[in-house]
Amino acid sequence: MSVTDDAPTRERVATSILEHGPSTAAALAEGLGLTAAAVRRHLEQLLADGVVRQREPRALAGRGRGRPAKVFMITDAGRDTFAHAYDDLAADALRFLRESGGDEAVAAFARRRMREFAGRYRSLVEQADPADRPGALAEALSADGYAASVGSTPAGEQICQHHCPVAHVAGEFPQLCEAETEMFAELLDTHVQRLATIAHGDGVCTTHLPAARPTQSTQSTNALHTERVSP
Incomplete structure (x- = not known):
């Protein structure tokens, strides 16, 4: 062969x-x-x-x-052998934006970019059952080249992105990662925490999603059940 x-x-x-x-x-x-x-x-x-x-x-x-x-x-x-969405031209453009408008201008660009992603992802995430929404988001990310998956931990779930098309640019402009984290929190309607990023030398971009807490109605039902069965 x-x-x-x-x-x-x-x-x-x-x-x-x-x-x-x-x-x-x-x-x-x-x-x-x-x-x-x-x-x-x-x-x-x-x-x-x-x-x-x-x-x-x-x-x-x-x-x-x-x-x-x-x-x-x-x-x-x-x-580098896999396709990257951004090249030196993108980095040069962001440098010019930072020089002319400061870091806030870069952050505003990053947030606007993530709003475009969120607009495409929102219906896919909202149509899924609440427990399946991290997986739906991971599938949407994978379709855009992020090779994402969801794993479970005792403290909650983690979205892992094994590839980042903008890693080289995000290494210099962390506002891109910050805006993406904000988008995850918005789409999943929960606090999230970025634990690692490819842009900063980690092998995988890892975002922690806390375990869902019982709702007030569930807590009340459990309390009522406890009172009924108590001797």
Whole structure:
């Protein structure tokens, strides 16, 4: 099989790592329906090309018997191989805006940009059941190239964006990330907290959504039930 023939499958391997975060060769083989040997061959080429790098899994490093499985993650150069919505021209335009109007002008631009996104996302989010709205937002973000997913934690949920089309620009202009966080809070009608961003060197943009609290009516019903069953 030629290198050209291998390219689409190698791109699938890289895309899987981009979308799901650091992955072992075994997990990639299972998720993509490939043999372990095929995945290792593609990973070796991706390593040589600087698209991915490998490290010890944090949870397993130094523990147990035998050598822990390596995990593979996308490099900054690897992210550059995926399409970016903004280039040097966008950064130059924002620099000019900052010089002429200050940081508030950049923030105003970022908020207006997010209003356009919110206008497209709102109906998709509002049509979903409340519990499914983070997932609906993640799907909308993925359609715009953010490779987003939702995960659960004891404290609530997290929206994880494994790719950021504007990461290079947002690294210099954090107002873009701040406006996006405000949009999440507005669409989901809850307080959210940005925990990590690709623009600042993290592997994934992570936004925490607190666990839903019982409504007043639910609390009253529970209290009434408690009174009825109390001896």
